[in-house]
Amino acid sequence: MKVGELVHELRVDRGYDPGEIISTWTEKDLLDGKVVDAWVIIFRTRGxxxxHASGCSMCGYVNDTAVEVGDADLAHQLTSVLPRHQGQPMVKVYTSGNFFDDHELSPDSRRSILRDLGDRCDKVVVETLSHMVRREQLEDAMGHVERLEVAFGLESTNERVLRYAVNKMWGLREHARAAAMVRDVGGTVKTYLLVKPPFLTEREAIEDAVRSGHEADPHSDTISFNPVNVQRDTLVDHLFKRRQYRPPWLWSVVEVLERTRDLKAHVKSHPTAGGLRRGAHNCGTCDRRVIDAATSGPSSPGKAFIHLEGSAPGF
Ligand code: SF4
Structure with missing residues (x-):
């Protein structure tokens, strides 16, 4: 059986109210070299x-989506979440999918979201697959916000890792093309890279992340290393339950950050469920100390920082 078929087979679809957002919270992030409050909103879409077609081996976000979500549902989600803005200067908009996929988010809904959040926040961050974004969409988006950052889940620059460990068919070439377009219209680029996709040893995972960071650097303003966390009903979860997958050691994340200090992009890491069994963790003795040491002093641009969060949707 191929990786993509197994990923698909292990998925559990659930029903949700299409008028309700998935989640919202506030976390810390960097804006112009300062640590600020960043508002995170996860809108519910069809995902x-x-x-739906196949899926990435570590991704459980599809489990939070509703089958069909119309413009009226999205308008309701937006109206219900806007009063929860508390002055955060940055907002990160996720959809458990692709912000620039017209089938997931219509141009009208996209505009409303950008306009209403752009009115309230200095910087809006959205996420999409690199091959989904078109220049006219970006130009349109720039008309509604002061500053736009587009985040791409590149995961790795190694084609074999992408194809056989992540089950993603798009790599550095597509990323570079999309990143150039975003920068051309005046936006900035955030690149997500994985630390330890399945089927890699700890050493291979470190080397893959370090190499990917260097290769993605020219096409990124920020690089965020995401240690894989075990989300329910994913291929990674299947392997984890059979003791065939262990999330990365925190020491591995520290080594990746140490060895990517020379990058031009801002480098950071927010290990979801850090210190817990399903997230990046050590043996338990020093987890808290590593986390505390790593979270102190994330203030200067270009300096790597690691910030631990307790939980996230899909976990
Ligand atoms: S492309 Fe992103 S949202 Fe889609 S399955 Fe992969 S990780 Fe999940």
Whole structure:
């Protein structure tokens, strides 16, 4: 059986109210070299088209999506979440999918979200697959916000890792093309890279992340290393339950950050469920100390920082 078929087979679809957002919270992030409050909103949509067709081995976000979500549902989600803005200067908008997929988010809904959040926040961050974004969409988006950052889940620059460990068919070439377009219209680029996709040893995972960071650097303003966390009903969860997958050691994340200090992009890491069994963790003795040491002093641009969060949707 191929990786993509197994990912698809292990998925559990659930029903949700299409008028309700998935989640919202506030976390710390960097804006112009300062640590600020960043508002995170996860809108419920029909979800990532790739997750429906096949899906990435570590991704459980599709489990939070509703089958069909119309413009009226999205308008309701937006209206209900806007009063929860508390002055955060940055907002990160996720959809458990692709912000620039017209089938997931219509141009009208996209505009409303950008306009209403752009009115309230200095910087809006959205996420999409690199091959989904078109220049006219970006130009349109720039008309509604002061500053736009587009985040791409590149995961690795190694084609074999992408194909056989992550089950993603798009790599550095597509990323570079999309990143150039975003920068061309005046936006900035955030690149997500994985630390320890399945089927890699700890050493291979470190080397893959370090190499990917260097290769993605010219096409990124920020690089965020995401240690894989075990989300329910994913291929990674299947392997984890059979003791065939262990999330990365925190020491591995520290080594990746140490060895990517020379990058031009801002480098950071927010290990979801850090210190817990399903997230990046050590043996238990020093987890808290590593986390505390790593979270102190994330203030200067270009300096790597690691910030631990307790939980996230899909976990
Ligand atoms: S990781 Fe991104 S591209 Fe992959 S299935 Fe999940 S939402 Fe889709």
């Amino acid at each position: 990532c088209y790739w997750a």
